[in-house]
Amino acid sequence: xxxxxxRGIGWLAxxxxxxxxxxxxxxAALAALSVALALRLPLPLWAVLTAVIVTQMSVGRSIKVTTxxxxxxxxxxxxxxxxxxxxxxxxxxxxxxxxxxxVAPLAVVAAxxxxxNVAPVTAIIVLLLPSMTHSSPLESAIDRVIxxxxxxxxxxxxxxxxxxxxxxxxxxxxxARMLDQxxxxxxxxxxxxxxxxxxxxxxxxxxxxxxALVGLNGVAVxxxxxxxxxxxxxxxxxxLLRTLLRLRHDLVMIGRATVVRLPEDLQSRLGAAQTEVxxxxxAYLRGSKAALVRRAAPPPLDDFEQAxxxxxxxxxxxRREGRTRDLPVDVIERxxxxxxxxxxxxQNFIDLRRCVTxxxxxxxxxxxxxxx
Numbered sequence: 013x014x015x016x017x018x019r020g021i022g023w024l025a026x027x028x029x030x031x032x033x034x035x036x037x038x039x040a041a042l043a044a045l046s047v048a049l050a051l052r053l054p055l056p057l058w059a060v061l062t063a064v065i066v067t068q069m070s071v072g073r074s075i076k077v078t079t080x081x082x083x084x085x086x087x088x089x090x091x092x093x094x095x096x097x098x099x100x101x102x103x104x105x106x107x108x109x110x111x112x113x114x115v116a117p118l119a120v121v122a123a124x125x126x127x128x129n130v131a132p133v134t135a136i137i138v139l140l141l142p143s144m145t146h147s148s149p150l151e152s153a154i155d156r157v158i159x160x161x162x163x164x165x166x167x168x169x170x171x172x173x174x175x176x177x178x179x180x181x182x183x184x185x186x187x188a189r190m191l192d193q194x195x196x197x198x199x200x201x202x203x204x205x206x207x208x209x210x211x212x213x214x215x216x217x218x219x220x221x222x223x224a225l226v227g228l229n230g231v232a233v234x235x236x237x238x239x240x241x242x243x244x245x246x247x248x249x250x251x252l253l254r255t256l257l258r259l260r261h262d263l264v265m266i267g268r269a270t271v272v273r274l275p276e277d278l279q280s281r282l283g284a285a286q287t288e289v290x291x292x293x294x295a296y297l298r299g300s301k302a303a304l305v306r307r308a309a310p311p312p313l314d315d316f317e318q319a320x321x322x323x324x325x326x327x328x329x330x331r332r333e334g335r336t337r338d339l340p341v342d343v344i345e346r347x348x349x350x351x352x353x354x355x356x357x358x359q360n361f362i363d364l365r366r367c368v369t370x371x372x373x374x375x376x377x378x379x380x381x382x383x384x
Contacts, residue, residue: 062163
C-alpha cells in the first residue's frame with residue numbers, strides 16, 4: 013500500500029467521530045421529517061431543525077441540548093402564548109409593543125440561565141406566525157411545542173441508535189492528545205535548558221496545551237453527565253483532568269527557566285543527567301498515552317525515577333563543590349526552579365499512573381460484567 017493511501021486511511025480514521033456525527037445528523041433530519049409528515053404537523057421544518065440541533069457529538073451532549081431545547085421551547089411558548097392572548101395586537105404599533113414585552117424578559121432569563129436560550133425565539137414565533145398562518149396564538153404555541161418535541165426525541169433516539177459516541181471515549185481521546193502535546197512540549201522545554209528557548213516557541217507550546225485543555229474540559233463535563241446517568245461505564249474523569257492541569261503547571265515552571273540557557277559550566281556537568289530525565293519523562297508520557305487509549309496498565313515509572321535521582325545527585329554535587337555560589341540571583345532561581353518542577357512532575361506522574369490504572373481496571377470490570 014502506497015504512502016498516499018496510508019495517509020488517506022489514517023486521515024479518515026482520525027476523523028471517524030466527525031463522519032459518524034454527519035451520518036447521525038442526516039439520519040435525524042430524515043427521520044424527523046418522516047415523522048412530522050406522518051403526523052401531519054403544520055410546519056415540519058421545526059421538527060427537522062430541532063432534530064439537527066440536538067444531535068451532537070456525544071450522547072451526553074445530546075441529552076443536555078435536548079433538555080435545554082425542550083425547556084426553552086415550552087417556557088417560550090407558554091409565555092409568548094399568554095402575552096398574545098392577554099394583549100391584543102391588531103395594529104403594527106401594538107405588535108411592536110407586545111413583541112418587546114415578550115422578548116425582553118425572556119432575554120434576561122436566558123442571560124441568567126442558558127437553558128432558556130431558545131425561549132425568546134419560540135416566543136417570537138408564537139407571536140408572529142399566527143398572522144401568516146391565520147391560526148390562534150394558543151394553536152401556534154401548541155403546534156410549536158409538538159413540532160420541537162418530535163424533533164428533539166427523534167434526534168435523541170438517533171444519537172443512541174446510530175453509531176453512538178460516548179463522551180467518556182471522547183474524553184479519553186482528548187486526554188491522550190493532550191498527553192502527546194505535553195510530551196512534545198516537555199521535550200522542547202528540557203532541550204531549552206541547554207540551548208535556550210525563544211518566547212515565541214514557549215507561547216506556542218503553552219497555547220496549544222491550553223486549547224487542548226479547554227476542549228477536554230467540555231468533553232469531561234459531558235462524560236460526567238453520562239456517568240451519573242449510568243449511560244457509560246468508567247471512572248470519574250475529574251482526577252485525570254486535574255492531573256493533566258497540574259502537568260501543564262509543571263511545564264509553565266520549566267518554561268520560565270528555559271528562556272535563558274544555563275551557564276556552560278553547569279551544562280557540562282548536568283547535560284547527560286538532563287538528557288536522561290528528558291528522554292525517560294517523554295517516554296513515560298507517551299507510554300501513558302498509549303496505555304490510556306488501549307485501557308491497559310500504565311508503563312513503569314522506574315526509568316524516570318532513576319534518571320531523576322541521577323539529576324538530583326548531580327545537582328547536590330555541584331552545590332557541595334560551591335559551583336552555584338557566585339551565580340547571579342536570576343540564574344540561581346531558574347536553576348533551582350527546574351529541580352522543584354521536576355520533583356512536582358514526578359508526583360504528578362504518580363497521579364497519572366493512578367488515573368491510567370483506574371481506567372484499565374474499569375475496562376476489565378466492564379468485560380467481566382459482559383462475560384457474566
